[in-house]
Amino acid sequence: MKRRKALRNLVLFSLGAGLIYSCKDKYEAIKQLKLKNLQVEPYHLDLLDDLSKVILPLHQIPELKDHIALPFILNMVDKVYDSKDRQMFIDGYMTFDSEVMLLQGKKYSEMEIADKQLLITKLNEEKLVASLELYAVFNTVKAKSIQYLTNTEYYQRKINNYEMAPGRFRGDVLLTELKNMNDE
Amino acid sequence: MSDERYEAIIIGAGMSGSWVAKELCDKGIKTLMLDRGPDVKHLRDYPTASKYPWEYEYRGAMSNEHTKANPIASRCYAYKDGATHFFAEDSEHPYVQAKPFDWIKGYQVGGKSLLWARQTQRWSQYDFSTPDTNGFGISWPISYKDIAPWYSHVEKFVGISGEKDGLDVLPDGEFQPPKEITVIDKHLRRVVKENYSDRHVIYARCAHLTDPQEIHREQGRGQCQNRTVCERGCPFGGYFSANSSTIPWAQRTGNLTLKGDSVVHSVLYDETTGKANGVKVIDANTKVETMYYADVIFLNAGSINSTAILLNSKSKRYPSGLGNDNGLLGKNFGFHNYRARLSATCPGFEDKVVDGRSPTNVYMPRYVNLNKDQEDFKGAYGVAIYTARYRKQDVKSVGSDLVNDLMKPKNFKPWTIISMIMGETLPKESNSISLDSTQVDQYGIPLIKFDVGYDDNDEKMMEHFFQEWEEIYAKAGFTNIERIDTGQAPGLDIHEMGGARMGLDPKTSILNADNQVHSVDNLYVTDGACMTSTSYQNPSLTYMALAARAADHYFRRRKL
Numbered sequence: 001m002k003r004r005k006a007l008r009n010l011v012l013f014s015l016g017a018g019l020i021y022s023c024k025d026k027y028e029a030i031k032q033l034k035l036k037n038l039q040v041e042p043y044h045l046d047l048l049d050d051l052s053k054v055i056l057p058l059h060q061i062p063e064l065k066d067h068i069a070l071p072f073i074l075n076m077v078d079k080v081y082d083s084k085d086r087q088m089f090i091d092g093y094m095t096f097d098s099e100v101m102l103l104q105g106k107k108y109s110e111m112e113i114a115d116k117q118l119l120i121t122k123l124n125e126e127k128l129v130a131s132l133e134l135y136a137v138f139n140t141v142k143a144k145s146i147q148y149l150t151n152t153e154y155y156q157r158k159i160n161n162y163e164m165a166p167g168r169f170r171g172d173v174l175l176t177e178l179k180n181m182n183d184e
Numbered sequence: 185m186s187d188e189r190y191e192a193i194i195i196g197a198g199m200s201g202s203w204v205a206k207e208l209c210d211k212g213i214k215t216l217m218l219d220r221g222p223d224v225k226h227l228r229d230y231p232t233a234s235k236y237p238w239e240y241e242y243r244g245a246m247s248n249e250h251t252k253a254n255p256i257a258s259r260c261y262a263y264k265d266g267a268t269h270f271f272a273e274d275s276e277h278p279y280v281q282a283k284p285f286d287w288i289k290g291y292q293v294g295g296k297s298l299l300w301a302r303q304t305q306r307w308s309q310y311d312f313s314t315p316d317t318n319g320f321g322i323s324w325p326i327s328y329k330d331i332a333p334w335y336s337h338v339e340k341f342v343g344i345s346g347e348k349d350g351l352d353v354l355p356d357g358e359f360q361p362p363k364e365i366t367v368i369d370k371h372l373r374r375v376v377k378e379n380y381s382d383r384h385v386i387y388a389r390c391a392h393l394t395d396p397q398e399i400h401r402e403q404g405r406g407q408c409q410n411r412t413v414c415e416r417g418c419p420f421g422g423y424f425s426a427n428s429s430t431i432p433w434a435q436r437t438g439n440l441t442l443k444g445d446s447v448v449h450s451v452l453y454d455e456t457t458g459k460a461n462g463v464k465v466i467d468a469n470t471k472v473e474t475m476y477y478a479d480v481i482f483l484n485a486g487s488i489n490s491t492a493i494l495l496n497s498k499s500k501r502y503p504s505g506l507g508n509d510n511g512l513l514g515k516n517f518g519f520h521n522y523r524a525r526l527s528a529t530c531p532g533f534e535d536k537v538v539d540g541r542s543p544t545n546v547y548m549p550r551y552v553n554l555n556k557d558q559e560d561f562k563g564a565y566g567v568a569i570y571t572a573r574y575r576k577q578d579v580k581s582v583g584s585d586l587v588n589d590l591m592k593p594k595n596f597k598p599w600t601i602i603s604m605i606m607g608e609t610l611p612k613e614s615n616s617i618s619l620d621s622t623q624v625d626q627y628g629i630p631l632i633k634f635d636v637g638y639d640d641n642d643e644k645m646m647e648h649f650f651q652e653w654e655e656i657y658a659k660a661g662f663t664n665i666e667r668i669d670t671g672q673a674p675g676l677d678i679h680e681m682g683g684a685r686m687g688l689d690p691k692t693s694i695l696n697a698d699n700q701v702h703s704v705d706n707l708y709v710t711d712g713a714c715m716t717s718t719s720y721q722n723p724s725l726t727y728m729a730l731a732a733r734a735a736d737h738y739f740r741r742r743k744l
Contacts (some may be wrong), residue, residue, distance in 0.1 A: 012536075054583065055584070056583075056586050056587060060587050061587060072243075075241065079242065079247045079249065128618075135373065142579075147243060149590060150241075150590065151237055151238050151244075153236065155239045156238060157238075161540075164236060165234075167409050167410035168410055168541075171365050172367040172370065174535055175535050175596070177539075
């Protein structure tokens with residue numbers, strides 16, 4: 001046990017600051033990203049942030065209640081997406097409100113939470129006849145919110161049993177023997 | 185100008201060059217080792233070694249800007265966020281492609297020993313003899329028994345995890361205990377054993393310490409931690425790299441001078457003595473030229489650059505490149521065919537999973553074309569086998585349901601398998617590298633031109649692999665079997681070989697049985713450029729053994 005602890009301590013030497021964002025510093029975090037290809041107005045930042053929270057309410061996980069996925073989503077669209085996909089996303093959020101207004105008779109930002117959830121459910125089930133751009137926003141926000149959650153330290157350690165060192169490998173293990181299998 | 189003089193100069197501080205350095209320095213020989221890239225010191229220069237997945241800005245993805253600037257390097261499996269600094273930038277190191285060739289370059293002290301797949305399978309007597317007996321190449325000037333002691337010598341120092349399999353097609357070595365294999369690996373091994381007498385599923389031997397011995401502790405290395413982020417450099421020295429092992433070992437003798445950022449332009453040739461007597465070096469940063477002189481020179485710049493340096497070393501005696509009397513320098517360039525893969529689902533074993541990560545896999549050594557051609561193609565192939573069971577992410581829902589689905593820890597997909605051909609390509613003059621006649625790099629050195637491609641033999645070998653492995657999969661009960669031809673260009677296998685091959689006859693080879701240039705006996709080439717044929721195994725272990733053997737040859741000859 002002492003050896004495991006010593007090894008763990010050894011690899012902590014280069015532990016850097018994780019990219020964890022809290023609601024309080026959302027705008028500051030986005031500013032620090034130095035986005036090159038996206039110029040998102042505060043109105044749309046709030047819209048995308050809200051969309052992310054309705055699609056994947058991270059605050060429902062107590063350990064992640066202060067996390068927001070938005071800066072990660074924007075950073076990925078800005079720096080990892082190719083220009084065509086990025087433009088779809090931009091066109092999608094720029095016209096999101098007006099298109100939703102046409103489809104649902106109400107702007108997204110003016111909807112009650114239940115209406116937002118209903119809209120998101122319809123989009124998720126592809127039951128809404130909407131533009132490709134609107135679906136691009138929905139799909140991007142959903143996919144990147146999931147990617148954000150599943151790459152948090154909490155998720156990696158709790159669900160994936162991640163340990164950098166000492167790592168482990170057992171190739172023939174009963175499912176029931178996995179560390180977190182009794183948590184359910 | 186400089187008149188620095190050493191007994192030995194080694195060009196290239198990677199896998200094989202560092203072995204020459206270790207061997208020469210251990211024997212008290214004052215040695216200069218040059219590398220075109222910057223120094224990478226073990227521990228000090230592994231900036232991402234212990235970075236966690238959640239600390240990466242793009243969580244494992246690569247930025248568009250990076251991928252666009254490095255279209256070739258980014259095709260490499262090890263080109264990941266956290267390791268890009270160990271790859272040479274494509275834009276800074278152009279080359280000419282008469283046919284597509286993906287040249288993956290690791291320009292730093294340690295070279296690609298930081299990035300390699302760490303697979304260490306010995307060659308067997310079949311691998312050395314079949315080019316001759318099966319009529320697809322010239323004879324190797326050495327046999328398995330010439331190199332076997334050097335395999336052992338290298339394996340003990342490097343630390344190889346493996347199992348004694350007792351196979352003549354893949355001789356056993358000096359092994360540390362194997363790591364575990366998966367339940368599907370075990371199942372496949374059992375099925376193959378029950379159905380075929382000539383085929384074997386074995387643990388793929390790898391350069392990871394599983395039981396460090398005194399010799400490894402002396403190197404400052406410890407047990408592999410199964411981190412599987414090897415390409416970032418290992419702070420434990422759990423796998424072998426020149427940086428963690430041979431280079432610091434050689435430095436501790438006090439006999440090694442290591443100079444990074446030293447781009448070798450050419451090897452100097454003394455017309456009066458008929459010997460190589462030094463090297464011309466261009467400083468990578470200042471572009472200032474310097475000459476260094478020595479009694480013996482070892483070329484270990486990697487197969488491609490070593491061949492190119494020889495081609496660029498022109499003199500009155502050797503107008504088309506040093507040692508190139510027969511015009512074969514740069515020809516018979518080889519690689520491994522990694523294009524064919526077979527994937528499938530493995531039903532059953534639902535109650536079993538893997539826990540953690542393994543740096544290795546299982547493997548099937550060659551079994552056809554041993555003493556004579558049994559099939560309609562020539563050469564050998566082995567198969568790397570990867571089995572896994574991944575977590576399933578339920579992402580169909582949204583809202584609270586999505587949170588609940590993602591937080592379930594018990595979801596797993598079915599087991600999967602993917603097997604990959606590791607195919608020998610046949611030596612032929614038409615597969616060649618040369619110097620471009622008009623274009624030069626930032627140092628004024630001619631660009632390297634690749635004219636390398638697959639041929640009909642490679643296609644036939646792939647078809648054989650597909651058919652054989654579809655049968656094996658069917659016997660194992662695997663389903664959803666799918667053939668994959670990646671269509672990848674030569675080079676992405678990162679097993680470039682040949683260009684200055686060894687041989688018995690100076691009319692058909694560049695090097696002799698001891699890796700000396702036939703007509704310049706104080707010039708050794710002991711990296712992949714020396715390979716007479718490619719066989720199918722990952723070649724680094726063989727390069728290291730040949731390098732150590734050649735260094736010993738110099739030492740014994742020097743004493744005469």
